[in-house]
Amino acid sequence: MKKSLFGYGGTTRALAKSGGWQIYDDKFSEIARDEFGNELLPVGKFDASKSELEIPSPGIPPHHELIKKARNLISEYDYFADKMPFSVWISGTNGKTTTTKMTQHLLAKFGSVMGGNVGIALGELDARAKIWVLETSSFTLHYTRRAKPDIYVLLPITPDHLTWHGDMKAYEQAKLKPLGMMSENGVAILPEIYAKMPTLAKVISYKDESDLAKFCGVSTSEIKFKTPFLIDALLALSMQKILLDRCDVSALNEFVIEANKLEEFTDHYGRVWVNDTKATNIDAAVQAIHRYEGKFLHLILGGDDKGVQMSELFEALSGVKVQIYAIGSNTAKLMALADKFGVRATACEFLEVAVKKIDENFKKSELNLDISGTANTAINLNDADEIALLSPAAASLDQFKSYAQRGDKFKEFVGNL
Numbered sequence: 001m002k003k004s005l006f007g008y009g010g011t012t013r014a015l016a017k018s019g020g021w022q023i024y025d026d027k028f029s030e031i032a033r034d035e036f037g038n039e040l041l042p043v044g045k046f047d048a049s050k051s052e053l054e055i056p057s058p059g060i061p062p063h064h065e066l067i068k069k070a071r072n073l074i075s076e077y078d079y080f081a082d083k084m085p086f087s088v089w090i091s092g093t094n095g096k097t098t099t100t101k102m103t104q105h106l107l108a109k110f111g112s113v114m115g116g117n118v119g120i121a122l123g124e125l126d127a128r129a130k131i132w133v134l135e136t137s138s139f140t141l142h143y144t145r146r147a148k149p150d151i152y153v154l155l156p157i158t159p160d161h162l163t164w165h166g167d168m169k170a171y172e173q174a175k176l177k178p179l180g181m182m183s184e185n186g187v188a189i190l191p192e193i194y195a196k197m198p199t200l201a202k203v204i205s206y207k208d209e210s211d212l213a214k215f216c217g218v219s220t221s222e223i224k225f226k227t228p229f230l231i232d233a234l235l236a237l238s239m240q241k242i243l244l245d246r247c248d249v250s251a252l253n254e255f256v257i258e259a260n261k262l263e264e265f266t267d268h269y270g271r272v273w274v275n276d277t278k279a280t281n282i283d284a285a286v287q288a289i290h291r292y293e294g295k296f297l298h299l300i301l302g303g304d305d306k307g308v309q310m311s312e313l314f315e316a317l318s319g320v321k322v323q324i325y326a327i328g329s330n331t332a333k334l335m336a337l338a339d340k341f342g343v344r345a346t347a348c349e350f351l352e353v354a355v356k357k358i359d360e361n362f363k364k365s366e367l368n369l370d371i372s373g374t375a376n377t378a379i380n381l382n383d384a385d386e387i388a389l390l391s392p393a394a395a396s397l398d399q400f401k402s403y404a405q406r407g408d409k410f411k412e413f414v415g416n417l
Contacts, residue, residue: 092155
């Protein structure tokens, strides 16, 4: 009997280093071997009767033929369940990466390591560490059957990845799945709407940031991060409170927000542009729109919307001073919705075209200020009555290799103006 890995991405590559696996991937057309002695096989070669264990790359959807054939399917988390130290799982639709990194920032000196969806596969994490801080995707949770967190932190759930899961109900169920597996020694921090979900864990619920601030015993005015990062900061402090009975706001305020998320910079004319390419779903884009309330927005939307209906986004634009520049594979859908909701919009299809169109409409300062490239520096938004915002509410893979490449190209096109 053989052990099987489905897909040859970061998760399975980390496992493959131990050797002794049969690895199946759509990109394999013939049988070969990797440097660890594992067999690399076309998908059609998988024989479920000869496999004792199957672990998928999280991105492989439930309708894939390998998943349908598998008889002994478990997740990467299940594989390490017996070796996993005290673990904190962080999930939700938006903010989980920032929350995970903020948590690691606060706990690192107490022996924590960070991994999961944030970039380091469990197979490469130190099993001797005191704490694993794991950003946990709905894909992984869907396949997890046995592993459970000691602390589960859930950010609000809004529509995302519906093509993969099938519908919103299935997506939500995946996010809530750990609650049913947790023990009475566990702690779950949940949005108030899920406070009564069946679980043995102790539940700490929150309606908004003020509830979390009260739990932590801090004032939001002490924290330098504002919406949408404030809730991430307070969740990180909440975990420090639970584990160490302390909330080190000073240490938290030293944390630096990652690139590609509400990354503000100016062009040669002193105009403010915002790279929010990581806003790959509606809720993330809505948060960005709220951040710049009162400003006129030149808003770039579009890409692979993953099967999500976009009407909710246009409802959120009601009363907002905005001009939409539609790009990507859902350009036609966005233009139709703009017409339906009476929102001004221009069909650009490509990001570079959108940047050039914005340049034509974006007022230039009387002073030709050569201060481009000032991302992550202090920008006085009070002086800006217009903002150019890339917050696509869609994934990037229809036109780019990643959301990061989309952000890099955005900054490049702006720099070339």
